[in-house]
Amino acid sequence: MFEDPRRKKQLQKFIQKLGLSETESVNWSLLNLALTHPSISSTDNYEQLEFVGDSVIRLISAELLLEVYPQEPVGEFAAIRSILVSDRVLAELAESYGIEPYLLIGSNATGNPIGRQSWLADAFEAVLGALYLSTHNMDLIRPWLDSVLKTKAAEVRSDPARLNYKDALQEWTQKKYKILPKYRVRENKQFKSSAHPTNISIHEDRFLAEVWLKNRCLGKGYGRSKKASEQAAAKEAFIAVRDVGH
Structure with a gap:
């Protein structure tokens, strides 16, 4: 039996955000563990549940x-699934369900914006692991997760870049000009770190990237990491060159 009534109320609110009205089957101790980062405890944390999730x-x-695309070849299934289970998509899902306020995490971990995507994705997988182990079936998961995965799968199928705009842009520039685009990444001057709470946060992303081709800037993008900012810049560039038919 879970003995912390205040924490249990928090966990119940989180479960409600997932769209679950039936909570009797939830193992609250497991769910609490799923929302405990290793920075809080080196032993009692979400890592094992993440493995299951x-x-x-x-x-x-x-x-x-x-179920949705029964006529697609296995290779297409594998390509789409690899994106659905990527840290980027799982972190997006974690954010969409507001997982962060319920996650117990040390200040040393939250101060690292580069690792944020990773621990959001890890915690989301751990929650899935906890809900699965509560019933040993998918009854607490598929009712709320199916719809968002269907939407994301449809988005991936309709996206010629398959959400990897750097690769897509590189393929386009090689085909068109036989050269690769170049990225210029710098610290975002508008970024204000959470380590300085007295400052007003102007922009949440630490890095600004520009992608250049033949002395022309094709796109700009912001990101919490250099890699994320490059991907954002590549997305802007790829959409631009595709839309104008270059």
Whole structure:
């Protein structure tokens, strides 16, 4: 039995945000563990549940793709699933369900914006692991997760870049000009770190990237990491060159 009534109320609110009205089957101790970062405890944290949740999201994605797109080849399933289970997408899902306020995490971890995507994705997988182990079936997961995965899968299928705009842009520039685009990344002057709470945050992203080709800037993008900012710049550039038919 979970003995912390205040924490249990927090966890119940989180479960409600997932769209679950039936909570009797939830193992609150497991869910609490799923929302405990290793910076809080080196032993009692979400890492083992994340391991289980990784298999859960892969299985659900595979089942859903087979149900929705039964005529697609296996290679297409694998390509789409690899994106659905990526840290980037899982972190987006974690944010969309507001997982962060319920996550117990040390200040030393929150002060690192580069690692944020990783621990959001990890915690989301751990939550899936906790909900699966509560019932040993998908009854607490698929009712709320299926719809968002279907939407994301449709988005991936309709996106010629498959959400990897750096690769897509590189393929376009090689085909068109036989050269690669170049990225210029610098610290975002508008960024104000959370380590300085007295400052007003102007921009949440630490890095600004520009992608250049033949002395022309094709796009700009912001990101919490250099890699993320390059991907954002590549997205702007790829959409621009595709839309104008270059």
